């Protein structure tokens with residue numbers, strides 16, 4: 089099923105055959121474009137070398153070319169599926185997947201879709217001004233690619249709200265454009281999406297750690313019994329891979345340049361030489377990892393148990409799990425803090441599903457650390473970067489009321505206050521990183537604090553004119 093580009097809203101859901109839905113989406117579209125103009129990328133451009141989704145099939149789903157960003161073809165694309173999909177978990181396991189929303193799950197499904205939808209435009213808002221300080225045209229292009237695709241992810245959720253949740257859904261779709269990242273009166277729903285992304289090191293950390301939460305949450309929604317949600321998330325995951333690539337290789341390149349400067353000047357203090365010191369990189373890792381862990385909710389969660397039992401939200405790779413997929417008789421262990429000691433508790437497995445997903449995410453996060461340490465080793469720098477303890481700097485869940493060091497020690501409020509600036513980016517660190525952020529817009533040139541990429545995009549060289557500024 090290919091995508092119909094002759095339509096005002098490109099889609100593979102036969103919008104033309106559903107006039108009412110088409111009208112609803114067409115009346116939301118100008119509001120979206122208005123939001124994009126006021127809250128989207130701030131740097132004016134003529135055109136950008138972007139990937140646009142053109143098909144939902146396994147091969148050749150995307151096309152590359154220079155396009156004016158406001159003419160990007162945001163649309164509604166669902167992955168292809170057989171008609172006989174069955175529910176893979178929960179109390180209705182084995183029954184046919186739902187093509188409509190069952191009345192009893194309406195509120196919960198809508199809530200999950202709204203939370204997912206809220207994060208997408210939030211990230212665009214957070215990254216709005218980054219273009220003003222891009223380290224290269226290549227990086228500028230990647231930023232815009234991520235931005236247009238997060239915009240499309242918003243479209244994906246708005247389609248579901250309009251198509252399946254009636255008037256209430258349409259109101260929620262409007263609200264997605266009215267809440268704004270960091271707004272005091274109407275902030276975005278989840279904490280991490282109200283933090284600033286003020287510099288490119290933060291951007292790379294965000295796309296590594298926070299987009300990766302996106303990967304895991306979308307992975308669980310892809311298992312949903314609500315088939316349109318499942319198919320939409322499957323397609324979104326294709327786009328997501330590039331966002332994480334931007335983060336992984338972005339941090340690779342910062343670490344590589346830092347190592348180079350350390351060798352060249354034979355010192356760890358490379359700030360005066362225009363680099364990001366390794367301990368500042370470590371602090372940025374500590375911050376973005378801990379803020380992203382908060383996105384998994386509480387370790388023990390009845391919401392998560394209810395979502396699973398109802399079939400709304402599964403586990404990561406649900407179908408590969410070797411258990412009954414119902415979990416009513418299973419137990420799991422979760423972290424707890426008891427009598428001032430970090431330990432674990434046995435709880436019903438259903439209550440521990442956020443913890444289960446978080447564990448999968450943590451395993452995945454280690455892969456980046458391994459890569460970055462390899463970069464250091466190859467450069468002959470005898471230092472390593474690490475992930476802090478899962479309880480470090482947490483504001484959601486069981487660690488929220490405790491102070492835990494990156495090494496996993498429980499400490500008092502005084503010790504935390506005294507050492508906080510050694511573990512999290514201090515004002516001085518942030519000021520230094522910000523001072524390095526100067527735009528480099530000449531093709532083939534790169535800022536001094538980051539190494540160039542090893543490859544360009546889609547086979548193009550690094551010095552390709554990825555972006556034509558206005």
Ligand code: BYC
Pocket residue numbers: 200201203204207208211238277278279280298299300301302303305306382383384385386387388389390391392401442484
């Ligand atoms: N901030 O049982 P609990 C992405 C609330 S990223 C604020 O612990 P639950 C992307 C919670 O709502 C993926 N509030 O949590 C990445 C609940 O409130 P009520 C986004 C929070 O419900 C980069 C209460 O605390 N998608 O796509 O099991 C760029 C207790 O709830 C937070 C999703 O998250 C928080 N961090 O799990 C662009 C998927 N955590 O009911 C895009 C959809 C919890 O007491 N969302 N609360 O009022 C969900 O599956 C779940 O809602 C959560 C929370 C995993 C977020």
Ligand code: FE
Pocket residue numbers: 208237238241302
């Ligand atoms: Fe997204």
Ligand code: FE
Pocket residue numbers: 238299302328331
């Ligand atoms: Fe993303």
